[in-house]
Amino acid sequence: MGNGLLGNNFITQIGILVHDIEAVSRKYADFFGIDKPNIITTDPFEIAQTENRGESTPARAKLAFINMGSLQLELIEPDEHPSTWREYLDAHGEGPHHIAFVIEGMKEKITLLEGRGMPLMQKGEYVGGRYAYVDTFNELKVLIELLENDK
Template sequence: MSGLLGNNVITQIGILVHDIDKVSQAYADFFDVEKPQPILTDTLDKTQAEYNGQPCAARAKLAFFNMGSLQLELIEPDEHPSTWRDYLDKHGEGPHHIAFVIEGMQEKIMLLEGKGFPLQQKGEYTGGRYAYMDTIPQLKVLVELLENDK
């Protein structure tokens, strides 16, 4: 076990952007890699997403760069309220979260909430689920929990 999460290996860094095509191309050029095709997150009926305890209809375009042991995720949110949209509006483009693969999502959320890190947004994706914990006051970035189905 390592720390609160049982894992201290950062698997992903999430970066908020206004124009995913432009920024994806910039990363592709910078690292001399292929530009990934952006994907659109699922609709609420599939994600069952909640933001600050309320159903979250927000969707985002995502582009993933696999950089060795770390994945860079570019996120272009739509206009609906979400952790992505609100953070982008308040802070502008740049880092949003660091992600860790965990096991036991509900237990980890409860553990972190008990330590003063409230759940901000959660949802399902094909093959697993995610949760953004509000660690900004302490860590200056959100922590995302990722739990993949076995």
Template sequence: MNKLRPLLGNNVINQIAFVVHDIETASEAFAKLLGMPKPEWFLTGSLEISQVVYRGEPSAARSKLIFMDTPSIQIELIEPNEDPSTMREFLDIDGEGIHHVAFDVDDMKDRVSRWKIKDSRSYRQVSSLPAMADTRMLIRWTNTRHLSSCWSGKSRR
């Protein structure tokens, strides 16, 4: 009998990130839904700090971020500025919604190579944050048939 195994080594989603038009309105709604205080947002670093690359080019993209921790999962809210980024593109094309889900992984290079072998159409590097360690794999939800790796980063949990 062939036992199914998670492609990323585990099937525990530890973060769901939503791209939103208005972080204040979205965070108020999530805080009310989750019964917790509304956290304050913070602004991501400048290009020199964040080193954002979008479609192979440096970008001055910045976002307002909020992280809301629950006992089982972290909710991330992202309000991008107008500069080119995966978040801006997502908001402009798809509107508000789930941008990515995150899994912690032990060996990023191994997991990325397995991902590429499994379905080469599903792996697409569209944005990177090289200043972060490679212990978290974010999977961008593009539609119900294809998932694509968006970028890797340090775990916040």
């Protein structure tokens, strides 16, 4: 089982929660000597169809992506609506939120992980694909994000 449960053991992204994405993205840019990344806002509910713990939510977040070779840092500033981002930021403060893997077969992977006691926390759509956060914290000490891009 060389590629484990996900069929892929390549970490593509580390997500970091922040209170002030403008300030933190500027600090990362200064630290790495790069241009400050563009800040985008996640899609509205009509597109994202966001669900948190099985309930629809209008939650959105500001995002900034910093490409670091084969790994991407994602800065996340959530709004006030219910989301795994907001829950985690309120409970733990700023810092790492997830590690992400690009996968194929989102529904099957979620079912597989849930069958192993790793419940789906949040899912949604984005232009070109979908994401899901799975609570793997008890086992792996970090949340996992699954990313599935349309072909």
